Amino acid sequence: MKISKLFPLGLLTALALLAGTTTAPAQNAAKVEVAGVSFTPPTGWKAVPPPSPMRKAQFAIKTADGKDGAEVVFFVFPSGEAGSVAANVERWYKKFTEDREKINAKSESVTVGKSKVTYVQAEGTYDNAIPGGAPDLKPNYGLLGAIVETSIGNIFIRFTGPKELAKSTLPDFKKMVESGLK
Numbered sequence: 405m406k407i408s409k410l411f412p413l414g415l416l417t418a419l420a421l422l423a424g425t426t427t428a429p430a431q432n433a434a435k436v437e438v439a440g441v442s443f444t445p446p447t448g449w450k451a452v453p454p455p456s457p458m459r460k461a462q463f464a465i466k467t468a469d470g471k472d473g474a475e476v477v478f479f480v481f482p483s484g485e486a487g488s489v490a491a492n493v494e495r496w497y498k499k500f501t502e503d504r505e506k507i508n509a510k511s512e513s514v515t516v517g518k519s520k521v522t523y524v525q526a527e528g529t530y531d532n533a534i535p536g537g538a539p540d541l542k543p544n545y546g547l548l549g550a551i552v553e554t555s556i557g558n559i560f561i562r563f564t565g566p567k568e569l570a571k572s573t574l575p576d577f578k579k580m581v582e583s584g585l586k
Contacts, residue, residue, distance in 0.1 A: 474565020
């Protein structure tokens with residue numbers, strides 16, 4: 405093939421990259437930027453294209469045996485637009501079919517750098533349905549969440565997957581959240 409035929413394709417690719425219009429994040433990305441914060445995901449987390457424009461970034465995680473997996477999604481909403489931090493924590497807890505007392509619900513708020521971070525944990529039967537959709541029940545699931553309050557707005561980071569994977573991933577999840585806030 406002649407170089408003259410390849411030039412327009414190469415030029416378009418270079419322009420798209422410079423403009424930041426690529427449609428999917430690189431797999432096994434070293435970092436992901438969300439609302440001006442650069443997060444470093446753990447090794448083995450695979451960047452996948454978000455299925456919705458509401459999701460700003462997304463990762464897939466496999467268990468050690470490669471079977472069941474988990475997902476980590478990032479959302480951003482301007483301050484106050486998605487409700488208070490407390491309201492969102494409750495919304496996450498209500499995604500479980502069991503009562504709050506039975507899902508080992510935990511939350512804690514910490515300050516990292518200049519940002520307040522609220523961490524959330526729960527486990528039980530998780531309803532992965534979209535609002536208004538048919539139930540999509542996932543027994544023995546865990547949720548790890550982080551709500552990062554920034555001057556731009558709140559960054560919501562939610563891990564959902566098998567509860568044993570959630571437990572083993574917690575330290576890496578927190579390290580990833582805090583990696584961009586130092």
